[in-house]
Amino acid sequence: MDKITAGMLKEFCGNFGLEDVSEDVQFENFATYLTVRKHFSETTFDPADLVTGSGGDTGMDAIAFIVNNSLVTDIDQIQDLLEVNKYLEVSFVFVQAKRSSAFKMSDIGQFAYGVTDFFGKGALPKNQAVTNATEIMNELFAHSSKFTKGNPNCYLYYVTTGKWQDDANLVTRMNSVKDELIATNNFSDVEMVAVGADQVHRLYHESKNSITREFTFENRTVIPDIANVEEAHLGYMSADDFLKLLCDEDGAIIESLFYENVRGYHGYNDINSQIRDTLSSDDPARFVLMNNGVTIIAKILRLTGHKFTMTDFQVVNGCQTSHVLYENSALLNNAVRIPLRIICTQNESVIESIITATNSQTEVKNDQFFALKGFAKKLETYFNSVEKSDAVYYERRPHQYDSLNVEKTRVVAHQNLVRAFGGMFLQEPHRTTKTYRLLSAKVGKEMFCDGDCLEPYYLAALALVKLEYLFRSKKIDTQMKPARFHILLAARLLMDATQFAKLNSNDLAKRCDVMIKKFQKDWEAILLEAVKRVAVAAKDNLDRDYIRTEPVTDALLEQFGIKKPGPKGATIVVPGAATTGKVGEAHTPGTG
Numbered sequence: 001m002d003k004i005t006a007g008m009l010k011e012f013c014g015n016f017g018l019e020d021v022s023e024d025v026q027f028e029n030f031a032t033y034l035t036v037r038k039h040f041s042e043t044t045f046d047p048a049d050l051v052t053g054s055g056g057d058t059g060m061d062a063i064a065f066i067v068n069n070s071l072v073t074d075i076d077q078i079q080d081l082l083e084v085n086k087y088l089e090v091s092f093v094f095v096q097a098k099r100s101s102a103f104k105m106s107d108i109g110q111f112a113y114g115v116t117d118f119f120g121k122g123a124l125p126k127n128q129a130v131t132n133a134t135e136i137m138n139e140l141f142a143h144s145s146k147f148t149k150g151n152p153n154c155y156l157y158y159v160t161t162g163k164w165q166d167d168a169n170l171v172t173r174m175n176s177v178k179d180e181l182i183a184t185n186n187f188s189d190v191e192m193v194a195v196g197a198d199q200v201h202r203l204y205h206e207s208k209n210s211i212t213r214e215f216t217f218e219n220r221t222v223i224p225d226i227a228n229v230e231e232a233h234l235g236y237m238s239a240d241d242f243l244k245l246l247c248d249e250d251g252a253i254i255e256s257l258f259y260e261n262v263r264g265y266h267g268y269n270d271i272n273s274q275i276r277d278t279l280s281s282d283d284p285a286r287f288v289l290m291n292n293g294v295t296i297i298a299k300i301l302r303l304t305g306h307k308f309t310m311t312d313f314q315v316v317n318g319c320q321t322s323h324v325l326y327e328n329s330a331l332l333n334n335a336v337r338i339p340l341r342i343i344c345t346q347n348e349s350v351i352e353s354i355i356t357a358t359n360s361q362t363e364v365k366n367d368q369f370f371a372l373k374g375f376a377k378k379l380e381t382y383f384n385s386v387e388k389s390d391a392v393y394y395e396r397r398p399h400q401y402d403s404l405n406v407e408k409t410r411v412v413a414h415q416n417l418v419r420a421f422g423g424m425f426l427q428e429p430h431r432t433t434k435t436y437r438l439l440s441a442k443v444g445k446e447m448f449c450d451g452d453c454l455e456p457y458y459l460a461a462l463a464l465v466k467l468e469y470l471f472r473s474k475k476i477d478t479q480m481k482p483a484r485f486h487i488l489l490a491a492r493l494l495m496d497a498t499q500f501a502k503l504n505s506n507d508l509a510k511r512c513d514v515m516i517k518k519f520q521k522d523w524e525a526i527l528l529e530a531v532k533r534v535a536v537a538a539k540d541n542l543d544r545d546y547i548r549t550e551p552v553t554d555a556l557l558e559q560f561g562i563k564k565p566g567p568k569g570a571t572i573v574v575p576g577a578a579t580t581g582k583v584g585e586a587h588t589p590g591t592g
Contacts, residue, residue: 001099001161005197008204017409017472024099031097031159032062034203035195039091039155039255040066044395044411048472049073056127059114062095063133075136076434082146084437090140090152101162103170103194111158112177119186149267154181156192164196202249208402211254212311213245228347231301236288239325239336246322253326258319275324285335293339294318297351301344316355375450382454390520392461409468412461420460421447423485424492427557430550432485451504455512459519463488466523476531482544483534490530490556495519497560533559
């Protein structure tokens with residue numbers, strides 16, 4: 001391994017808490033993070049959730065499912081996505097990682113056979129990780145009628161530390177893999193990509209640094225001064241030049257540039273088909289008159305002569321137009337121009353208002369917008385005020401910690417904080433997967449409300465981070481991972497099983513302060529005991545479809561003397577503790 005790759009790997013492992021595992025496992029996680037991030041970059045994710053392990057991995061080091069712009073690691077997420085979106089837009093990502101500097105035909109063959117067997121007969125012996133992935137794949141294809149935007153895409157990445165030199169024999173073998181998978185008629189597109197050291201270096205830099213582009217924008221008008229906006233420009237640009245802003249060195253569109261757009265690419269629906277028809281018509285120059293154009297928000301924009309340098313930017317409106325132009329680039333010529341607005345601002349309120357306005361015409365998840373609101377900003381500030389030894393970072397906005405030297409395992413994405421808090425304090429750990437939409441609907445209503453105490457949110461995040469560490473270090477059997485939010489609830493009850501009426505009460509803040517100090521001191525013992533309590537509640541049935549269910553929640557609560565809630569208004573009985581609330585009064589916004 002060259003020194004540059006080794007240095008990057010060392011830094012990566014420090015950020016993801018992988019210093020104590022073998023180098024081959026480290027490199028598998030490294031390669032997985034860099035390649036999957038090309039297709040899913042909305043939130044920080046742990047590559048350990050995707051790595052398949054050794055023995056029975058069928059020649060695949062990692063498997064990822066990206067469905068409707070979400071990273072699916074649990075079969076129950078599929079039904080939740082279906083109920084919200086009514087369709088499935090699927091990409092499969094497979095990774096094989098070798099520390100060797102050579103690209104070997106035998107490795108490619110083994111990798112190819114593993115992937116084709118995964119979608120085919122499934123004859124190869126599988127470990128539990130591959131078995132779980134197979135179940136997710138089968139569930140996705142069981143709903144193939146919902147592939148309304150096209151069949152899935154399939155990406156295979158063969159990653160080494162060598163230099164890829166387009167060896168004719170290897171290219172032929174990789175093309176045969178693509179042809180074989182395409183011949184199944186299961187996929188809209190198949191790509192097999194060899195990733196060498198140079199590509200690894202580039203992907204790692206992209207994962208840490210904001211994207212910068214230099215371009216000319218001559219046909220523009222400067223918009224007069226607007227409060228909290230450094231500058232803004234309105235005009236048009238050739239479609240060819242516009243695509244250069246969106247594509248990487250390999251010519252692939254950079255999907256992370258669209259995460260603030262919220263709605264993903266819709267494929268060739270009626271509107272997008274009309275855009276394509278205009279491009280293929282006898283007069284494509286009309287495109288600039290018929291299209292609403294694209295809006296870009298940049299954090300940094302500098303002008304020298306006619307040349308702009310733009311850094312840390314997002315396409316907040318125009319995802320559909322951008323993708324249709326990209327997919328039909330062969331039809332473009334100098335006559336095709338795109339209406340373009342570029343806004344430079346670092347003011348969060350301005351950014352929020354533009355994002356909200358440009359995305360409000362499409363169905364989005366409420367908690368995605370809520371992450372832009374005032375309470376989420378207070379949480380972010382509160383988390384950042386904690387001493388470094390117990391630091392946890394709330395990822396209010398995607399990628400906000402990518403360029404900072406913080407342990408990525410300490411970064412808690414908004415949706416994971418919703419799950420952790422819902423499990424620990426709303427006592428609904430069974431809502432965190434299959435019916436997550438019911439839990440997320442409470443954001444801004446029963447949790448994440450203005451006036452809420454900040455301490456319980458920090459405790460939930462800290463407990464989740466510490467629990468994931470115990471899973472990574474093998475101190476807790478990974479069979480218990482489906483019940484991790486039940487474990488968090490048990491941990492909270494072990495520290496304080498007294499019920500509370502309001503999330504904005506001073507009493508809860510004081511009690512959480514006590515719990516935080518107790519947890520900081522004895523977190524490992526508390527979590528290990530919580531695992532035992534959950535196992536007892538599940539009657540040692542570790543089947544993942546059972547251990548995370550509501551009956552296990554009820555049994556767990558009963559261990560602590562908390563009866564299953566009855567009708568709204570029924571009293572919660574806690575032996576040895578004063579009754580402090582009623583069912584249905586877990587949160588009373590605006591009181592305290």
